[in-house]
Amino acid sequence: MREAVQDLRLDSRLRMVDTPRAAAVLLVAGDLDPIDLDALARVHDSIPHPRATVLWQSSAAMSWQSEPSSVVVTAIDPVPQIRAAFRDLLGDRRPSESAVGGGSGLVEWRDVGPYGQGGMGMTGGTPYGRPMAGLGTDRDGLRLDVLPVRLGPFFPRLPVGLSLDISLAGDVLTEVHVEIPALPSPIGPRSIFARALSRPVPIADLESARARDHLRWTSDALLAQGMPALALVALRAAREVQPGDGARVRALAARVRRSGVFRWSLPRQPRLDGATIQGMGLGPVSRAAGLVEDVRLEDDGYLALGFQVQTIDAPGVGGWWQMRLDEAARSLDLAARAGGQMTTLLGRVEGPRGRIEAGDTPTQRALTLLPDVLDGLEWGDAMAVLVGLDLDLAEAPGSASRCTVAA
Amino acid sequence: MSLVASILIASVAVAGVMVAGAYLVAVMDRWTARLVAGGGVDAGRAMAAPARDAAFLLTRHRTSTERPDARAWALAPALLAGLAALALTLVPIAPDTVIADPATGFVVFSAAIAFVMIAVFLHGWAPDSTLPLIGAYRFGAQALSFQIPFLLAVLATTLPAGSLSIVRIAEAQEPLWNVVRQPLGLPIYLVVGLAVSYWGPLDLPDGRDLAGGTSAEDAGIARLLWSGARAAMLVAIAAMGATVFLGGWYGPVLPGPVWVALKTLLLLAVIVLAGNLFARVRIGSFVIVCWTLLIPLSLLNIFVSGAILL
Numbered sequence: 001m002r003e004a005v006q007d008l009r010l011d012s013r014l015r016m017v018d019t020p021r022a023a024a025v026l027l028v029a030g031d032l033d034p035i036d037l038d039a040l041a042r043v044h045d046s047i048p049h050p051r052a053t054v055l056w057q058s059s060a061a062m063s064w065q066s067e068p069s070s071v072v073v074t075a076i077d078p079v080p081q082i083r084a085a086f087r088d089l090l091g092d093r094r095p096s097e098s099a100v101g102g103g104s105g106l107v108e109w110r111d112v113g114p115y116g117q118g119g120m121g122m123t124g125g126t127p128y129g130r131p132m133a134g135l136g137t138d139r140d141g142l143r144l145d146v147l148p149v150r151l152g153p154f155f156p157r158l159p160v161g162l163s164l165d166i167s168l169a170g171d172v173l174t175e176v177h178v179e180i181p182a183l184p185s186p187i188g189p190r191s192i193f194a195r196a197l198s199r200p201v202p203i204a205d206l207e208s209a210r211a212r213d214h215l216r217w218t219s220d221a222l223l224a225q226g227m228p229a230l231a232l233v234a235l236r237a238a239r240e241v242q243p244g245d246g247a248r249v250r251a252l253a254a255r256v257r258r259s260g261v262f263r264w265s266l267p268r269q270p271r272l273d274g275a276t277i278q279g280m281g282l283g284p285v286s287r288a289a290g291l292v293e294d295v296r297l298e299d300d301g302y303l304a305l306g307f308q309v310q311t312i313d314a315p316g317v318g319g320w321w322q323m324r325l326d327e328a329a330r331s332l333d334l335a336a337r338a339g340g341q342m343t344t345l346l347g348r349v350e351g352p353r354g355r356i357e358a359g360d361t362p363t364q365r366a367l368t369l370l371p372d373v374l375d376g377l378e379w380g381d382a383m384a385v386l387v388g389l390d391l392d393l394a395e396a397p398g399s400a401s402r403c404t405v406a407a
Numbered sequence: 408m409s410l411v412a413s414i415l416i417a418s419v420a421v422a423g424v425m426v427a428g429a430y431l432v433a434v435m436d437r438w439t440a441r442l443v444a445g446g447g448v449d450a451g452r453a454m455a456a457p458a459r460d461a462a463f464l465l466t467r468h469r470t471s472t473e474r475p476d477a478r479a480w481a482l483a484p485a486l487l488a489g490l491a492a493l494a495l496t497l498v499p500i501a502p503d504t505v506i507a508d509p510a511t512g513f514v515v516f517s518a519a520i521a522f523v524m525i526a527v528f529l530h531g532w533a534p535d536s537t538l539p540l541i542g543a544y545r546f547g548a549q550a551l552s553f554q555i556p557f558l559l560a561v562l563a564t565t566l567p568a569g570s571l572s573i574v575r576i577a578e579a580q581e582p583l584w585n586v587v588r589q590p591l592g593l594p595i596y597l598v599v600g601l602a603v604s605y606w607g608p609l610d611l612p613d614g615r616d617l618a619g620g621t622s623a624e625d626a627g628i629a630r631l632l633w634s635g636a637r638a639a640m641l642v643a644i645a646a647m648g649a650t651v652f653l654g655g656w657y658g659p660v661l662p663g664p665v666w667v668a669l670k671t672l673l674l675l676a677v678i679v680l681a682g683n684l685f686a687r688v689r690i691g692s693f694v695i696v697c698w699t700l701l702i703p704l705s706l707l708n709i710f711v712s713g714a715i716l717l
Contacts (some may be wrong), residue, residue, distance in 0.1 A: 012446075018618040021470060021626040024463070048626040049468040090466060149537050156618050171541045171690075219609070226608065226615055226687035229443035258684075261610070264693075265686035379541055380689055383616040 001030035001057070002160075002394065006216060010235055013079050018156045020046040024089060025082050026053045028070075033161055036153045041100045043154050050096035052085040054078060067098045136169045144169040152179075157224050157383050161393045164370070171379040178372040193356055196349040200342040203301055204243050206349075207335035211249065212238045213352035214284075214328035217390045221321065222256070224387045225265050232254060243335035253325040266317045266388075267381035271373055273315040280365050284327055285389065287311045288319030295350035301343045305334065317388040324390075353390055353404030363391050413498045417506045421492045428642030431672075433457035435679045443683045467627035472534045475624075480533035484629070487526040487636035491521045496642035497573045501656050501663040505574055512573035513565055516647060517558050523603055524550035525642065527612055528634065531621035542620025545690055546612035549602055552697035557599040559705035560592050563712045564651040573647075577655030584654040587658060588715075591708040593652040595701055597677065600644040602693070607682025611690050645674035 005027075017023050020043050032040060044053060053070035056078040073081045088094035136146030152163035167175035192209045195201055201387045215238035222231035237245075237252055259265075272282075275287040286293045297303040297309060303321055310326065311321055348355060354362030366389050374382050438457055441448045471477070497512045499505035509515055524546065531543025561630060565571050568579035576585075583623025587592045602609040613620040625633055649655065649670035658670075 018615060019623045021624055022619070022630060024467070046470070050466070050469045147537070151455075157616060169542070169545060222686075224615055226610060227685075228615075229440040229683045232444040232446075259686045260688075261686035264608075264688045264696075267689065296566075378689075378691060379545075380611075380614070380616050380687075407550075 002392075003216065005029045006219070006235065007239065008079070009219075010232060010239070015083055020044075021048065024048050024051060025086050026051065027056060027082060028053060028058045029056045029078075030058055033153075034056070036161060038101075039153050044097070045099045045101075050089040050094075051098055052089055052094060054082050054085055063295070068095055069272055070097070122130065136167065136174055146174060146295075150357045157387060159391050159393045162367075162391065166374075168379075173374050173377055173379070173382050176374045178367055178370045193349050193351045196343055197347060197356065198359060200301075200344060202337040203341045203343055204306065204335040206343065207331040207338065208241070208243055210352050211241055211245075211328040211331040211335070214324040214331070215241065215249070215252075216254070217324060217352075218252070218321075218328070221387050222259075222261075225261055226384060227259055227261075230259060241332060243332055243338070246329040246333040246336075249325065249329040249332060253329065256321070256325065261321070262318045266321065266384050267377070269316065270320075271316050271385060272369065277369070280362075282362050282366060283350065283352065283354030284323035285320050285366070286354065287327075288323040289313075289315035293355070295345065295348050295355050298348075299343055299345040301341050301345075305338055305341060307334065317384050320390075353392060363393060366391060417496065418567070421495050421506065424495055425453075425488065425491060425639040425642065426635075428671075428675075428711060429638035430457050432641055432675060432679060433460070434697040435676060436682065439676075439680050461631055464631040467630075469629060470624070470626040472536050472624050474535045476533040476535065478704055479529045480629070483526050483530035484632040484636045486529065487523065488632070488639055488671045490522050491527065491636065491639040491643040493519045494640075494647060498643075498646045498650050499574045499577055499655060500667045502574075504510060504664070508572055508574045511571050513561060513571040513576075516561065516573070519643075520557060520603055521554060523534065524554075526636075527605065527621060531612060534624040536624050537620045537622045538617045538619070542614070542617050542623075543613035545614075545617075546605065546621070548690055548694055549605070549609070549611050552694045553599045553602040553701075556595055556697055556701035556705045557603060559702070559709060560595040560599065561647075561651060563592055563705070563709045566712045566716055568708070573650060576651050577657075580654040581657055584652065584657070585626050586654075588654045589708055589712050591711075593648065595705050596652060597647050597674070597707070599697075599701065600641075601678060601681065604644055604678075606637075606640040606641055606678060608685040608688050609693065610682075610687065611693070612664055614687055616687075641678060642671070642675065645678065646671045648674045 008014065008027075018340055020026070024047070026044050026047055028040065038142035044051075055070050056073045071081055071085050075081070085094065089096065092330070135143055137143075147168045148165065149168055150163060150165050152158050153161045158164070163179040165177040165179070166173050192201055192205055196206060215234050219231045219238060222228075222234055234252060237248060241248060272285060272289060274286075274291050277286055277289060278291060279293070280286065281293050281295070283294075287309065288311070290311050292311060293307050294309045296307055310330070312323060312326075314322060343349070348357045350356075350364065353366070356362065370386075370389075373385060377385065420712045434453055434457060437453050438448055441453070494516055496506040497516055499506075499508070507515075527546040527550070528543045531539040531541075531546065533539075564576050564585050567585065568575040570576070570579075580588075599713075601607055605612050611620075617623065619625075622630065622633055646667070649667060653670040653674075654666075655670075656667050658666035
């Protein structure tokens with residue numbers, strides 16, 4: 001479903017926006033963790049009137065009381081019904097949806113306190129459950145107010161479902177708590193990487209899927225760095241590349257380099273060096289730190305093709321970008337010469353984000369690193385790190401309840 | 408002609424240039440984005456798209472946040488548009504055709520650019536929301552860094568003219584345009600001009616990493632007005648750049664106003680294309696480049712220009 005939503009960006013009949021204030025139609029794709037439905041309701045209620053909701057292969061409507069009811073789409077292509085709902089809104093043939101209670105979690109503050117400000121005092125305390133800015137620790141000779149903020153679970157630069165509780169001093173993250181959501185399946189059941197855990201699969205297919213995954217990440221990352229046009233080039237490549245198309249990916253990588261992203265856009269300081277993440281099997285992130293960690297080295301099928309791991313010594317966001325672009329091209333080259341060669345290793349597989357085993361995925365391991373790796377970063381750098389890690393919550397293991405990680 | 412009629416005509420002319428210019432910026436942006444993305448360009452569709460977007464935004468109801476500063480929120484786009492209008496009134500399109508030619512035109516223009524920071528900060532502050540507020544503070548750091556090199560780059564153009572009047576600066580380029588006389592000036596002006604209008608790689612206050620930043624809470628007509636004011640400021644920057652670096656109305660065959668329009672379009676095209684080709688700059692990197700590279704370069708530009716005149 002994540003890929004299907006991503007592909008909608010290529011459809012010129014609609015435009016996807018970063019904030020609900022700029023939207024007219026809310027598209028809810030797939031099922032959601034029930035705990036996120038209140039946050040989804042707040043997104044819904046933030047959309048200006050007239051508004052409509054389209055539920056695409058989703059049962060999220062079960063908990064909503066909107067009038068009129070949302071448009072339910074089961075078709076593969078939701079665009080015709082999104083456009084129809086939009087046209088009906090503009091033509092007054094469909095009334096705007098009422099609020100669904102997105103503000104019900106907020107605590108009333110007006111007229112409370114001696115000045116109607118909602119609590120006692122100007123800073124400190126948590127009047128009526130809502131934290132206020134307070135003085136933070138002295139990090140660089142300047143004590144700033146610290147503002148607690150929750151980011152997610154629908155922030156456009158984070159994977160859906162991921163929530164961060166952060167403390168901001170200016171635009172610097174001073175404290176980070178990560179809420180790891182519970183999800184029902186270890187990895188997407190239709191993923192070839194999931195299948196490779198239990199049975200041999202063609203290496204050509206596996207490597208093509210890896211290249212496409214890296215290109216989809218590249219598209220998201222380019223969008224986050226303010227290059228929507230180039231992001232479409234990467235997304236189109238992700239849909240179209242075939243084994244042997246390594247040159248096409250290298251041409252894209254050259255365009256990415258010419259955009260200046262490595263020179264002036266990504267944070268320079270090293271993050272997640274080899275000593276910190278040794279043994280964690282974080283795929284391109286590990287290999288960018290010079291670690292020779294790749295499950296494919298244990299697979300006789302790959303060894304028969306002469307597969308070798310390539311690493312670089314660039315343990316930072318720029319290195320992660322470079323590694324993924326290089327690996328996408330090399331995967332397509334490898335797929336072209338793989339012929340009918342099958343994988344032989346079962347029980348573990350090298351996914352696009354690293355080592356996958358039953359109940360143990362790279363995203364799960366990477367999430368535990370977030371509090372330390374984000375601490376002290378400026379907002380833009382923190383977003384670059386989050387995007388650079390390529391978190392995919394569909395890879396995270398299912399569990400009975402959410403857990404949190406903090407530093 | 409009475410004073411009232413003159414003011415009315417001037418107001419209509421400036422408003423017309425701002426609206427037409429903002430529309431053109433939107434068209435060029437879509438066009439270049441499609442070219443970069445590798446899609447074909449349907450000229451008719453590209454021309455109509457901004458009108459459709461504007462009509463869509465006009466159908467949207469206004470929204471608010473829990474505790475906004477409503478007056479500041481409404482004032483911000485008006486202030487930004489007013490500053491763009493002020494800058495445009497100083498741009499001559501022919502030797503005797505300019506709305507305002509104060510002897511201190513450079514100072515007036517500098518003041519308008521300085522107040523852009525106030526407009527953007529107000530826009531981020533007013534919604535009382537996290538992401539717009541971060542955008543506002545970011546622009547504070549950005550503006551404090553770009554003001555000096557921007558103004559020094561323009562200040563150098565007053566030396567050959569021996570005057571702070573924008574018309575005199577344009578007239579002084581009859582034998583040689585400033586882009587040749589001061590080769591560092593225009594590149595510095597364009598780089599910092601991107602920052603003033605927070606466009607493309609220097610769209611830091613409204614960046615995608617902030618989900619729209621200072622604009623994240625704007626809906627409907629408020630969104631339309633803010634984006635229009637921003638595009639108008641871009642037009643003002645390009646028009647002033649065409650005047651003080653590219654010889655203003657000077658050029659062969661065609662009438663002066665046509666040359667001003669063409670040169671303004673050229674600079675707009677460069678800026679808009681840069682917005683679609685280059686990645687967003689880190690705020691830390693931009694601040695460092697401004698203070699350690701652009702200010703020394705713009706000072707060098709002034710010293711060399713002064714030495715040549717001596």
